[in-house]
Amino acid sequence: MGTAAKPTQEHRTITVDFRDEATYFCLIADGKAFLECVIAFLLALGFQLNHKATCNGGGCLTRHSHDVRIRLGGVTIWRIQCTTCKAVFTVLPHFVLRYRHMAPEVARQALLATHGGLSLEWCAVIYHISPMALYRLVCACGHQSLVTMLTRCGLPLPPYFLVDEKHSRCLTDKVYLPTIVCGRVLWHLGYAEEASAAALTQSYQAFQRAAVHQEPTYRVRGILTDGFDSTTKSMRALFPGVRLGNCLRHALNKLPKKLAAVASPVRKALRSQFHTLLYRARQRKGVRVFALGQQLRHFADHVTHMAGTANGERVRHWFQDKKAGWYAVFEDPQMPVTSTLLDQAHNAIERKLFTMKGFHHPSGSQQAFLTGLAHLYNLVPYQRRAQHAGQCGVEVEDGRVPTRDWLLNLQILTSGGLR
Numbered sequence: 001m002g003t004a005a006k007p008t009q010e011h012r013t014i015t016v017d018f019r020d021e022a023t024y025f026c027l028i029a030d031g032k033a034f035l036e037c038v039i040a041f042l043l044a045l046g047f048q049l050n051h052k053a054t055c056n057g058g059g060c061l062t063r064h065s066h067d068v069r070i071r072l073g074g075v076t077i078w079r080i081q082c083t084t085c086k087a088v089f090t091v092l093p094h095f096v097l098r099y100r101h102m103a104p105e106v107a108r109q110a111l112l113a114t115h116g117g118l119s120l121e122w123c124a125v126i127y128h129i130s131p132m133a134l135y136r137l138v139c140a141c142g143h144q145s146l147v148t149m150l151t152r153c154g155l156p157l158p159p160y161f162l163v164d165e166k167h168s169r170c171l172t173d174k175v176y177l178p179t180i181v182c183g184r185v186l187w188h189l190g191y192a193e194e195a196s197a198a199a200l201t202q203s204y205q206a207f208q209r210a211a212v213h214q215e216p217t218y219r220v221r222g223i224l225t226d227g228f229d230s231t232t233k234s235m236r237a238l239f240p241g242v243r244l245g246n247c248l249r250h251a252l253n254k255l256p257k258k259l260a261a262v263a264s265p266v267r268k269a270l271r272s273q274f275h276t277l278l279y280r281a282r283q284r285k286g287v288r289v290f291a292l293g294q295q296l297r298h299f300a301d302h303v304t305h306m307a308g309t310a311n312g313e314r315v316r317h318w319f320q321d322k323k324a325g326w327y328a329v330f331e332d333p334q335m336p337v338t339s340t341l342l343d344q345a346h347n348a349i350e351r352k353l354f355t356m357k358g359f360h361h362p363s364g365s366q367q368a369f370l371t372g373l374a375h376l377y378n379l380v381p382y383q384r385r386a387q388h389a390g391q392c393g394v395e396v397e398d399g400r401v402p403t404r405d406w407l408l409n410l411q412i413l414t415s416g417g418l419r
Helices: 021-027 031-045 104-114 120-126 131-142 146-152 197-214 229-238 248-258 264-283 292-307 309-331 340-355 366-379 382-387 394-398 404-415
Strands: 013-016 061-069 075-082 088-093 160-170 173-182 185-189 222-225 243-246
Touching: 013 031, 021 031, 031 061, 031 075, 104 120, 104 131, 104 366, 120 131, 131 366, 146 185, 146 197, 146 366, 160 229, 160 340, 173 197, 173 340, 185 197, 185 366, 197 229, 222 229, 222 309, 229 243, 243 248, 243 309, 248 264, 248 309, 264 292, 264 309, 292 309, 340 366
Parallel strands: 013 088, 160 222, 222 243
Antiparallel strands: 061 075, 075 088, 160 173, 173 185
């Protein structure tokens, strides 16, 4: 016999700024003043309460009930009710986090410390909370869409971006993190167990759907990839007609690998000459002026002369496969040229996955945890991460307790807040 599905419970929790804790404790003793303060706060924000569907919103609000949160030091939490539809709203003061047994200041400092190079365990020790509580706090941030959060912050959807699938380890299994970056902002950080075109398409589709939901007319003009076949297929499936470019830095790194049985000085010389070719191509105003195809043919002939016929043919075929992506980079001056910023973003996330052992268990919330880390990466300024990168990190995980100087630096780091 089937069980009827329970209706989804409406979210009716209101977080109200009472300026300070003393003001809140004074107001809860006076029911009329408490209601007036809450209503004034809602009116000042233009906030609409989530009444029941049958309510016309013309009813009054009255105090309904209260409870005492023992784990929060005995804080009294009041609820208010609409006299028409009987909907009940929980009023949370600003110094209480929903579903969290920690103060917002403690949560803020613990989250900020995670991007100072510490693991969940060390952050929990310093701020006197449990590692699982911090892990769940990061996952709670990860339930919010990156696209939704960034657009609410006023950032426009990126017309050009970098895309790549980086690999990581979950226990002994190799997993992939499909990543989308524009500048120093992470727009998508996914989780896939294989690097097939279908798996990558499914992951990147989360970004595409969220972007179209925010802006139905959203169109991508250019995407830079490293030329991986599965990534290219997934981008063409999700963004038909988009201009796909190939990373020039990957091209420079790939060229020496195409040369077999060649002395190191010759290999370095050819790479340097290929770098000069691409650099001069970027300085020209139009593609037709310098005839990139002709330059590549001449360079392939030069490789044949320097490294032999087999290497020359190998490089020639490689040029034919990648030439269209290089043309796309040179044709549009706004197209990204290299994937350096994407690599930097992933390296920062990868360091966190190495130190945060909570990620490495099979029943964990990998996608939520990754999205939470991406939010922290976007919200913690790059200068702050770079400034404190050498003061803490993997070295702390070798069983040595942080020194007094290091703890002082961490307190200075967290005292400034998120700017």
